[in-house]
Amino acid sequence: MSLSAAAAPLLVLLLAFAPTPGRAQEAPWSLSTLLAALAQHKTVTVRFSEERRLQYLTESIRLEGTLSFEPPDRLEKRVVRPKRERMTVEGNLITIETNPGDPRVRVFLSDYPALGAFVTALRALLSGDATDLERVFQPALAGTEESWSIRLTPRQSAVSDTVREIRISGAGGRIASIDILETGGDRSIIAIHEAI
């Protein structure tokens, strides 16, 4: 499902809310310590920029906007350039709004397995629940605490039909970028900027 690509920034968003690492330093660095560092409990908004490389196009598309997270599970992606759009995921419901006057599009997360898997995983990440993350993806951690990357390979065919893998990189408890590779060759590279 291509919506999964669209939702990738939400993943970014969830991973991006970076409280400074602290207590985790005493334990040996691992996926679980990373998850603990990423776990998020307050409303945060960050700026992002996204580069979409689509097979249909000879040039890539650049998007800019903000990402927000509101505990426990409300995610919002606001695109301001090139075309205004607001997408929110709440529970199982995705709402997409273009212009304020236009009718909203509402779809169910569970109708889009790939996107659903993302969100499930992201919520798992946020709550520091590695079990849930590992149910959907095969995570592979590399690098050091100061410069790490995770490769998420989908386990379920409903997801892997669309998404080949997701690469997330960051430093400490902060996410720097998310790279989503789709099976069809489309790719989204999202860079996370400062919190606002």
Next chain:
Amino acid sequence: MNRRRLLVLAAALAVLGLCALAVTATLRLRTDLSFAFPDSPSRDVQMLVDRLQRGPASGLILLALSGVQPDELVRASNQLAELFEQSGRFQLVANGRPRSQNPGLALIFENRYLLNPPVAASDFSAATLRRQLEETLRALATASGLAGKRLLPADPTGRSRRITAFWTGKGPDQGAGIWLSADHSRALMMVQSTAPAFDLAAQADVIRFMRQTFDGLRGDGPLRMELAGPSVFATATSERIGAELKLLTTASVAAVLVLLFAAFRSVTLLFVLLLPLGFGICAGAAVTQLMFGYLHGITLAFGVTLIGVAVDYPVHLIGHAKVQEKTHDALEKIWHTLRLGALTTMAAFLPITLSSFPGLSQLGVFAIVGLLVAALVTRTILPVVLVPSAAAAPSRIWSGVHSFAGHMRWVRAPLLVAALAAAAYLGVRHDQVWEHDLRNLSPTTAADRDLDRRLRADLGAADVRYFLVVRQATAEQVLQKTEDLADALGTLVGRGQIAGFDAAARYLPSIRSQQVRQGVLPDRATLAAALSTAQAGLPFRAGLFEPFLDAVERARTGPPLTPEDFLAAGLGWRLDALLFAQDREWVGLIVPRGVAQPAALMDFVAAADDPALSYLDLKAASEDLVAGYRREALGWLVIGAAVALAMLILGLRSPRRVLRVAGPVVLSVALSAAVLSSLGAAFSLFHLLSFLLVAGVGLDYALFFDRFGADPESRLSALKANTLCAATTVTVFTVLAFSRIPVLHGIGSTVALGAAFALLSAFVFTARGPVAET
């Protein structure tokens, strides 16, 4: 002697059993509403009734979930929809959630350039394409645009989205991703099973499956599910009627048996009582079936009721037999009276057999044949099998009743006054006493109809009342004619006289207009050139839109869509209610929405002056139908009463006696009608027939009192026999009056009340002479 009697009785019962078996085995029973319709109603009415009865439209089931919070409702609705879909039992499961796996979508997508709204040549100009490609490019930067990415190469102009929007229109609130009622207290769903709507057994099975699935989902929670729709109600009704009839029949038979046993103290006698009625029913059913080729369920049920008066024959016979008398002598004594009663009742039914309503004329035939055979059985078999017993003779209790009844002559004046008042009351209110609404005659309960109305309102599918009906030789011609009318109807919309309209041609354009659209579509080379101009400078990969070029070319040169294609793709439900074959013709319904001025529609049809187009106000048409039916029935009944009166005059040969016999009958009918009407009953055909039954039993009471009223001893016998007869009638019909099915309740209360009045007035007015003091 005694043995011979029992042998004859056993033989008679055996023959009766065989007759019953033979009749049951060959019976072709029709249980649809057609009983209530004339042979030749207007074609439009017949068509609609037919559709409402068993058309695919009536297979649609509306479902509402309630009892929990909206979030829970959404979850439950989705789960239920999924379970329904997985079962494979449904051709349509819709809860407002957009579904990508809809099988019809592929057909719509493939034929997107032929469907509505129509394409124009300018849609494929380089300038338009350029604008759309730029729009598409911008959309790729959004989540929603990206969601449709897969379709982009074949549909860069977003044509399929326009068609989907056109099909969907404005539905109920979809705020939570599914259909919820305005107050968010109910989640709504529409389903249609793959089983044919007229197959009640299959529908019942589907409904059972739905309830089981729901029960499994609900567990012990507070979630509730309500179902509405013609097939749901039909199933519930037939189950309820079946259950009620069983209960009521058991109860009334038991009550009557107890009553008769208490009166006669003989089990053999109970079997004897069966003979006239049993043979009457068998003969009535057999002859009616032979004459008509089938029997209406209602004819059977009502016919049995009407000739139920035959149970009275043996009761009269026993009641008038003296202990030392041979039954045959007793019969000779009462035969003249019994025969006159039967002949008069049969005479009353004679005109009805000529009715143009097959149900009514069947009823006439059934009653006449049934009564004739019952009387013949009473005449020939009963004297052989019946022996007067001591128990049959009037006891002291009866003398007491008699003496009490004897003091009731003072009731005459008040009864007469009451009857006059009743007649005046009915005369003044004669416009308001009738039932106008066809639906009140249907066994669907008011609560069910309410639920249906509520769910329809929730779904924005208000109950339709007005139709324009298009009739043509072929489906294609219907679609063409509808399209020809569309512009003119558009002006009605423009003037606000109607809000819009639905028709089959909206979803499936005629082949004619599809061909016009094919003519508009550019050939591959032209389109490729325009596209390449439009694409210049835009970052779309070369050759990306080959599938688009192919699709337009396929649409341009391929075969047009037909109703059969729709059916094959599982889209049949969209057309079935709007386009169908009937009597080697094709019928299209144009269903106006939001009719503000029905007169505008009538004027529209009048102005079109086209025999293929007609206007139908379903409510008015069904009211006309009901009124017409009742008028005709009433006419036949009046003629029947006149014939019966002539028969009485012939039989009694004395104006005084005719008045004495007929007077109480008229009086009891007037009294019971006035009482029922003042209690809020609206009279339908079934009440009229009930009054006929009241008149029939009342006539017998009066005849017996008239014949045997002069002599104290025989008057006592007549009183006992008549009272027993009336008691059985009142018992049976009082039980029936407890039914929750409107028609059964109406019949029960009418006859129970009427029979009581009939006995009272017959005794008070017809029995003569001083009362014997015992």
